[in-house]
Amino acid sequence: xxxxxxxxxxxxxxxxxxxxxxxxxxxxxxxxxxxxxxxxxxxxxxxxxxxxxxxxxxxxxxxxxxxxxxxxxxxxxxxxxxxxxxxxxxxxxxxxxxxxxxxxxxxxxxxxxxxxxxxxxxxxxxxxxxxxxxxxxxxxxxxxxxxxxxxxxxxxxxxxxxxxxxxxxxxxxxxxxxxxxxxxxxx
Amino acid sequence: xxxxxxxxxxxxxxxxxxxxxxxxxxxxxxxxxxxxxxxxxxxxxxxxxxxxxxxxxxxxxxxxxxxxxxxxxxxxxxxxxxxxxxxxxxxxxxxxxxxxxxxxxxxxxxxxxxxxxxxxxxxxxxxxxxxxxxxxxxxxxxxxxxxxxxxxxxxxxxxxxxxxxxxxxxxxxxxxxxxxxxxxxxxxxxxxxxxxxxxxxxxxxxxxxxxxxxxxxxxxxxxxxxxxxxxxxxxx
Numbered sequence: 479x480x481x482x483x484x485x486x487x488x489x490x491x492x493x494x495x496x497x498x499x500x501x502x503x504x505x506x507x508x509x510x511x512x513x514x515x516x517x518x519x520x521x522x523x524x525x526x527x528x529x530x531x532x533x534x535x536x537x538x539x540x541x542x543x544x545x546x547x548x549x550x551x552x553x554x555x556x557x558x559x560x561x562x563x564x565x566x567x568x569x570x571x572x573x574x575x576x577x578x579x580x581x582x583x584x585x586x587x588x589x590x591x592x593x594x595x596x597x598x599x600x601x602x603x604x605x606x607x608x609x610x611x612x613x614x615x616x617x618x619x620x621x622x623x624x625x626x627x628x629x630x631x632x633x634x635x636x637x638x639x640x641x642x643x644x645x646x647x648x649x650x651x652x653x654x655x656x657x658x659x660x661x662x663x664x665x
Numbered sequence: 666x667x668x669x670x671x672x673x674x675x676x677x678x679x680x681x682x683x684x685x686x687x688x689x690x691x692x693x694x695x696x697x698x699x700x701x702x703x704x705x706x707x708x709x710x711x712x713x714x715x716x717x718x719x720x721x722x723x724x725x726x727x728x729x730x731x732x733x734x735x736x737x738x739x740x741x742x743x744x745x746x747x748x749x750x751x752x753x754x755x756x757x758x759x760x761x762x763x764x765x766x767x768x769x770x771x772x773x774x775x776x777x778x779x780x781x782x783x784x785x786x787x788x789x790x791x792x793x794x795x796x797x798x799x800x801x802x803x804x805x806x807x808x809x810x811x812x813x814x815x816x817x818x819x820x821x822x823x824x825x826x827x828x829x830x831x832x833x834x835x836x837x838x839x840x841x842x843x844x845x846x847x848x849x850x851x852x853x854x855x856x857x858x859x860x861x862x863x864x865x866x867x868x869x870x871x872x873x874x875x876x877x878x879x880x881x882x883x884x885x886x887x888x889x890x891x892x893x894x895x896x897x898x899x900x901x
Contacts, residue, residue: 500739503735503739504732507732507735511726511727511731511732512724512725512726512727513719513722513724515724515725515726515727515731516722516723516724516725517719517722519725520722521684526816526819528727529727529728529730529731530823530859530861532727532731533731533734533735533738533825533859534858534859536735537735537738537739537825537859540739550709550713551712551713552717554719554720555712555713555716555717555719558716558719559712559716562684562716562719566684566691567691570687570688570691571688599717599720599721600717600720602713602717603717603718603720603721606714606715606717606718607718621683622718624683624684624685625683625684625715625718626718626721626722627684628684629684629685630685630686630687631685631686631687632687634685649676649680649683649685650671650674650676650680651671653674653676653679653680653683654671654672654674654676656679656714657674657679657714660714664710664711664713664714
């Protein structure tokens with residue numbers, strides 16, 4: 479299935495979920511749970527907690543599939559946004575009981591690594607990465623690490639060995655440049 | 666950093682989506698998104714800009730138990746989406762009408778747990794089934810309000826709301842009902858999301874659990890003071 483077809487398939491499944499079709503929910507789960515679990519696990523680093531959040535996300539999808547607007551977001555972006563929000567909320571609510579330092583260090587290297595060229599990604603992701611590539615390398619790496627890990631400015635500054643103000647400056651200026659680079663298509 | 670460098674750019678929405686805000690700043694930004702449609706639109710635009718990057722995240726297949734728990738919660742919901750029982754004012758009037766004495770009596774009496782047939786949903790290509798210890802916590806004759814799943818390894822219970830809505834000025838408190846002795850509080854549970862509560866190490870795997878409606882934050886006395894709205898027994 480090509481990207482457009484799988485997107486349409488997932489959108490259709492979500493509209494069936496909105497109508498109360500449980501088999502459609504299973505299809506959505508089958509298609510998307512490995513991606514969402516990967517996203518959640520990167521943020522929480524704890525399988526039991528990540529499983530809880532994943533369950534909550536699909537129960538929320540069951541209840542809120544009707545609010546998905548296929549004309550605006552791609553279905554996987556909509557689902558992943560929900561998963562990230564839940565995972566980051568969970569990470570914040572547990573406070574500073576955070577990741578082991580060596581694991582965190584490995585994450586930084588992982589996140590900052592060049593993207594796997596073999597992966598087929600959407601046009602949106604290609605555009606975003608083109609814009610990220612125009613930033614200073616260490617700034618782009620900080621943005622990626624922040625995004626994938628869902629970590630606070632404070633935690634990220636500590637990981638990167640940067641003063642908090644410096645990191646905030648990097649990220650805020652990066653975000654402003656990304657907005658300019660990506661143009662007005664996003665409202 | 667010099668704020669003037671940003672030329673009037675307010676980074677808050679982008680920071681919320683990126684995930685760099687600490688707990689208070691995040692909560693404040695989320696509240697702002699609830700109250701301010703322009704800010705909410707800014708957040709939505711940043712979601713569209715940044716979230717596609719998740720395509721770069723490696724997939725990890727979740728264990729089959731997650732889907733089984735989802736099916737269990739869904740199986741507990743009425744198939745047709747009728748108004749939720751707890752959304753009805755009459756229901757809560759009825760609940761409020763319970764006397765404390767009746768509530769105490771409820772705690773002492775074991776009801777037969779209603780077991781609605783879960784709607785058949787084919788399990789995903791599964792590995793060997795793992796036994797699960799679960800209690801469906803329901804009001805008398807009603808659909809389950811909460812599903813409690815026992816995690817024996819970590820001595821904790823995951824409590825997931827099923828047919829229950831948040832009710833202002835009440836908290837739902839979960840109780841372990843021992844074979845003898847007074848109920849023991851396991852903590853306040855949420856009507857909106859799954860919660861983990863610690864289970865006492867000596868809790869039997871067929872323990873009876875109950876949920877009572879308590880003042881906000883839970884019973885102040887350490888014993889149930891409000892009506893029991895749901896109960897059930899753990900079973901494998």
